[in-house]
Amino acid sequence: VHIAPAFGEDDYNIGQEFGLPFIQPIDEKGYFDDSIPELAGKYFKIHREDIGKKNVWDTDKWVVDQLKKMGKLLDVRDYAHDYPFCWRCKRALLYYARESWFIQMSRFREDLLETNAKVNWVPKMIGTGRFGNFLDKVRDWAISRERFWGTPLPIWICNDRECNHMLAIGSYEELKTLSKGNVVLEDYHKPMIDEVLISCPKCKSDMNRTPEVIDCWYDSGAAPFAQYHYPFENKELVDNGGAYPVDFIAEGMDQTRGWF
Ligand SMILES: [Zn+2]
Ligand SMILES: [Zn+2]
Structure with missing residues (x-):
């Protein structure tokens, strides 16, 4: 069985379970790095518009040829199956292990x-x-989500990799106190928030915000107490059970998985 722990959840889990090496020779844009010299700079799969054409690059074909040359190929069969492509540029997509x-x-x-x-x-x-x-x-x-729109993850990390100190900021007030220049923003979303620096309390290097935003289900899950601007207002009301947990929630069936 073919197992590629860097390119799929099941493969990753099996890799973890059996201590398999984590090999990721493809960059974030889908091109091979130079760890396999013959593939350096090549896209990981044939472009969709090139399927069926002659004299176009096809990584799968190259791999099959190599296996053939090495005498390790048992059999090759073509078969039709679903595959995800980018709807804009029609290039093949791939599962990719990310932090x-x-x-x-x-x-x-x-x-x-x-x-x-x-x-x-x-x-x-x-x-x-x-x-x-x-x-x-x-x-x-x-x-975490690697996109632009969303609640910015409020974690700042020291730029000194050795230090790597992290700070989770809990309020605008705390950010104002800790940030260089005691920043107050009109809008705390990207990209403005990413310009706010904190001086590392451990080593005095600059700290930058980690670039990710938060899964929107986190916002949904926080709604029952966030609506009371808790814990900045109505602290007693919420803490004493006057507002949370809620008395009644009506939801669609599809919502009954984890956010409330
Ligand atoms: Zn695309
Ligand atoms: Zn530091």
Whole structure:
């Protein structure tokens, strides 16, 4: 079986389980780096408009030829299957392992299950079934997104790689206090927020915000107390159970997976 831990979730998980090497010879644009000299600078797959044409670059064909030359090829068969292409430039897309920020949900599993058991679900089976199963197998939540629109992840990281100190900022006020020039912004989204620097409390180097934004389901999940501008206002109301947990939520079936 072909396993490529850098290019697919199942492959990655199997790679982790069996300690397989993590080989990623392709850059973020889909081109090979020079770790395989004959492939350096080549796109990882044939372009869609080139399929069926002669004398065009086809990485798959090159790999098959190499295996043939090495005497390691058992059989080659063409078969039709689905494949994702970019809708704009029609190039082949690929699964690509990226670094990401996570919330360690698995740490809260018992708490989540216990609390869920107290919820009066209607119909009842959603609580024990769909939602209960989701909680029972709860996985760590990849909360970062590599896009422009969204709530900026409020984590600043020291530019000195050795130091690598990180700070999670909890309010505009805290950012004002810690930022160089005591910054106050009209709008705290990208790109303005990315210009705000913090002087590292450990080594005095500059700290930049990590570029990612937050998964929008995080905003959704925060809605019950965010609507009260908690914890900056209504702190007592929310802390004493006057506003949260909520009394009643009506939702579509598709929403019953994890955000409230
Ligand atoms: Zn494209
Ligand atoms: Zn530092």
